[in-house]
Amino acid sequence: MVKAGLGLTRSVPTVVAGASGGIGQPLSLLLKSSPHVDELALYDVVNTPGVAADLSHISSPATVTGYLPADDGAKKAFKDADIIVIPAGIPRKPGMTRDDLFNINAGIVKGLIEVAAEVAPKAFILVISNPVNSTVPISAEVLKAKNVFNPQRLFGVTTLDIVRAETFVAQLVGEAQPQKLNIPVIGGHSGATIIPLFSKASPSVSIPDDKYDALVNRVQFGGDEVVKAKDGAGSATLSMAYAGFRFAEKVIRAVKGEKGLVEPSYVYLPGVPGGDAIAKQVGTDFFSVPIELGPNGAEKAVNPLEGITDKEKALLEKATAELKGNISKGVDFAHNPPQK
Ligand SMILES: NC(=O)c1ccc[n+]([C@@H]2O[C@H](COP(=O)([O-])OP(=O)(O)OC[C@H]3O[C@@H](n4cnc5c(N)ncnc54)[C@H](O)[C@@H]3O)[C@@H](O)[C@H]2O)c1
Numbered sequence: 001m002v003k004a005g006l007g008l009t010r011s012v013p014t015v016v017a018g019a020s021g022g023i024g025q026p027l028s029l030l031l032k033s034s035p036h037v038d039e040l041a042l043y044d045v046v047n048t049p050g051v052a053a054d055l056s057h058i059s060s061p062a063t064v065t066g067y068l069p070a071d072d073g074a075k076k077a078f079k080d081a082d083i084i085v086i087p088a089g090i091p092r093k094p095g096m097t098r099d100d101l102f103n104i105n106a107g108i109v110k111g112l113i114e115v116a117a118e119v120a121p122k123a124f125i126l127v128i129s130n131p132v133n134s135t136v137p138i139s140a141e142v143l144k145a146k147n148v149f150n151p152q153r154l155f156g157v158t159t160l161d162i163v164r165a166e167t168f169v170a171q172l173v174g175e176a177q178p179q180k181l182n183i184p185v186i187g188g189h190s191g192a193t194i195i196p197l198f199s200k201a202s203p204s205v206s207i208p209d210d211k212y213d214a215l216v217n218r219v220q221f222g223g224d225e226v227v228k229a230k231d232g233a234g235s236a237t238l239s240m241a242y243a244g245f246r247f248a249e250k251v252i253r254a255v256k257g258e259k260g261l262v263e264p265s266y267v268y269l270p271g272v273p274g275g276d277a278i279a280k281q282v283g284t285d286f287f288s289v290p291i292e293l294g295p296n297g298a299e300k301a302v303n304p305l306e307g308i309t310d311k312e313k314a315l316l317e318k319a320t321a322e323l324k325g326n327i328s329k330g331v332d333f334a335h336n337p338p339q340k
């Protein structure tokens with residue numbers, strides 16, 4: 001274990017699990033750079049002492065500690081954490097779907113959530129590991145089995161889909177400041193389950209009819225674009241670190257009392273205020289919608305469906321059918337994990 005840094009306040013201890021990976025390292029760098037982060041614990045099966053020592057030399061307030069599996073390292077890293085961000089697991093190679101990662105990543109996520117349930121039962125858990133559509137339901141089932149499931153504290157991180165939508169729309173409409181656009185992307189995090197709602201963009205944008213299908217496709221399959229370009233060396237890591245940080249920092253700021261922070265996330269809707277009606281409308285319990293964040297986590301699910309276009313309704317219908325299968329696969333795994 002490496003321990004370093006000044007750490008003047010310790011109000012929101014934050015953990016990255018999978019911290020030595022392609023996402024984990026730049027995500028940990030961004031968290032270490034944030035003035036909102038006080039205490040950062042890095043957990044991975046390899047290399048965390050080095051990553052922690054390296055980051056600890058940065059002159060920002062957060063203390064940085066690194067943990068490996070030996071000597072109950074996961075428990076030590078997670079103990080009493082407020083925020084646990086999980087990018088642990090294998091990434092895709094060309095030709096794979098996110099669901100192809102299920103067999104390995106389901107077990108990794110299950111194991112990490114079991115530790116969280118035991119030593120940090122009140123933590124806000126942010127799941128990045130794919131397939132998110134299934135790893136979040138797995139996490140919920142594990143937490144339920146340990147009697148510590150609070151749906152307001154479990155988030156599937158879908159922010160990269162929003163970041164991509166902002167970028168691609170800005171390119172199309174000639175907006176030089178993509179970050180000024182707010183485009184809700186709802187549903188799940190894979191292919192057809194990703195539903196960009198351009199009609200709900202703020203400020204409003206006008207997408208030419210002949211460009212609409214290609215734009216939707218690019219948001220839905222932006223991940224494949226990166227996997228193909230990396231040519232066997234993995235999937236999105238830097239844009240994901242940016243997106244994961246954007247979401248994690250908002251949760252941290254909300255937990256510290258800041259108001260008005262909203263970001264879509266894949267949650268268990270019936271357990272989030274305002275979410276039950278949306279779950280009934282879309283026909284599935286796990287679904288990403290804009291979430292108002294606060295000291296209790298997901299304070300309110302915002303219904304994004306009013307006034308959506310017929311094309312968006314068609315996307316929703318297609319998404320829900322696929323999503324249901326992804327969710328039940330995760331739930332089944334949590335109840336009947338394969339015997340080793
Ligand atoms: N939610 C999203 O939008 C999104 C975006 C990009 C990638 N991802 C997913 O994030 C995951 C990580 O991607 P990556 O590119 O960083 O992969 P990577 O292989 O570069 O890093 C993964 C890290 O997880 C670690 N790890 C493996 N098992 C672990 C365990 N039991 N406990 C702790 N750490 C463990 C590995 O040692 C490695 O350092 C993949 O599943 C990928 O598909 C999700």
Ligand SMILES: O=C(O)C[C@H](O)C(=O)O
Pocket residue numbers: 091092098130160222223224226227235236
């Ligand atoms: O595409 C992937 O497998 C990684 C991630 O989910 C992404 O959207 O980039």
